[in-house]
Amino acid sequence: MPIWEFLETYGWRILGGAVVTAEQFILAALVAITVALLAGLGKLSGNWLIRGTAVVYIELFRGTSLLVQLYWIFFVLPLFGITLDKFTAGFLSVGLNIGAYGAELVRGAIRSVPKGQWEAAYALSMSPAKRMRRIILPQALAIMLPSWGNLLIELLKGTALVSLISVADLMFEAKQINASTFLSAEAFGTALVVYYILARFLVTPFMRGLERAMARRLGRT
């Protein structure tokens, strides 16, 4: 079957899958950014309980595989009385996994804000919360933004695993089409290209734009 005929027949299904992938990506990214901030700040906290919780979370999720975490959250968590539908379990797992890596980025970026900035904020007698929000975090954000670009690509790739708990994303549709037609090169090849387009022509340019905007705000252009 020529490729255009393949696309004519299955294009809409692949597109539908891509939309689900995009949804998973956005929701997982929100989860990842939130927990990364919490755990990253938590690891720098003076309170040992907060710090300990952050460290356990980070090491647990960085030390095991996303697939293990996904299966555990989807199949084992219900035994503890927490039952999630597959869609939620999907983006939550991906978000928590990438969030653990993001937490290290947050922590590293905050620590690389020059000491003088902390002291200057201290000299203005800002409250710790205000100092973090108004002085340190904006600068840390500029430092870590390029690394987040790479991490979000990892997150996009990570969402492909939710197909294994039957979320009907791009990967899932490719698998289904392959199973019913045996047109493996067309099915998987198209999916690869779509992922590539999403990563290279949507996520990366978006992050670059964000970096530029951030640099402008800090007067670095």
Add this chain to the structure above:
Amino acid sequence: MRFDWIWEFTAEILPRLLAATLNTLIAAGVGYAIAVVLGLVLALAQRTPWTPLTKVVREFVEFIRSTPLVLQIFFVFYVGPQFGIRLSPWTAGMIAIGLHYSAYLSEVYRAGIEAVPRGQWESCRALNLSTRDTYLRIIIPQALPPSVAGMGNYLIGIFKDTPMLSVIGVAELMHTANAIGSEHYRFLEPYTLVGVIFLAISLPAAGFVRIFEGWVRRKLGL
């Protein structure tokens, strides 16, 4: 169902999971060996003066890095038979994971090589060293220490990505846990144990990578 950890069941399945751990380690090792060598080829190919080659390789590396490994595993496994080439799950899995990580390692090497100061290249030229000696004796030894951390992290990364091989039936840890789960209708113990085994290996490994990095640095007098 509710939470009830059964220790007898744990003891019963542990040997089977540990045996599968060996397969996981073998898969990670073989995949990594492919990635280490192929990554160097991809990195050096991008340094040749022939622009079409460097552009194609650059784009190839970008492509591999921005598409999901699990999809690449499916692709390698299923596309072969369509054209009459049958690959075993192991072969297909090793090709896919080795190729995937070679793209990442090529970036590590590239960064390492680019971090070597320009003056080192000029010294080699002034001493009339051949291109081969320049790379083998001067540049690569200096590019190595800053690469060790990245290389080590990707070794751990490849290890943590081996569960994806279960999707085409490679009998590693995840695949075995799935099998146990569906045989006994119990997922709590097998999945939790898989997590524990991964933690027990990757956490010490991360520490070991840090120690090794320091050792390489000292060894080369840097």
Add this chain to the structure above:
Amino acid sequence: MDMSAYPLELPEGDRPMVRFMNVTKSYGTLTVLDNLDLDVAEGEMVTVIGPSGSGKTTVLRMLMTLETINGGVIYVDGKPLTHMERDGRLVPANERYLREMRASIGMCFQHFNLFPHMTALQNCMEGPVQVLRLPKAEARDRAEELLSMVGMIEKKDQHPSRLSGGQQQRVAIARALAMRPKVMLFDEVTSALDPEVIGEVTTVIRKLVAEHNLTMLMVTHQMGFARDISDRVCFFYSGKIEEQGPPDQLFGNPQRERTRQFLSAVKDAG
């Protein structure tokens, strides 16, 4: 480019060790060297001075083939450096020819560029063993002799990170000499050094001038040193030789306005 104006080889009797003939170097629209003609005789010590951006370092880097040239020909010992003869015409040289020609030139850099993963001795043996294919024992003897000459024999088993800037530069000089070049290039070898260690490097260069019949080209900002040891000083200004002559004449009685301005500015700063 018409190459027919350039001889395939310089004739006997008119063979300086180094000859720049009409050499031009430009980056895009920026001309760094403009039709440079410069001869350096065998055993001569020529110093190049001038404001930054005048192209003086480029002269050395072209001679070491670290930079390509856009026009003209450089001859070393009568033979073209970056061109070779084919069918009676000069064409750009291949890598093999370049390596052969490069063997007669040695260079020391502003930032030493020692190999950090090798000891001082290993640095000095690397070229002789890998390029000249000397037996290890012979290369070691030669390296130790040179390290003694530069006063670094006690530190021969140290890595560069354990040496001071002055010590590293002395090792770098020994390393370059170990290749037995006919021409030595010194590119601002004291510029990165602390004032108190400059002397230990200039002493070594003085010794080279006094005891060896090496052809040397040096770029430096140290006017006193240049005046002491040079046979000839060239003042570069925007890609051209503005003035040249024996050091006493150029420093004592400069003929050109720009030379005078430069020398008085340097004197004020120093």
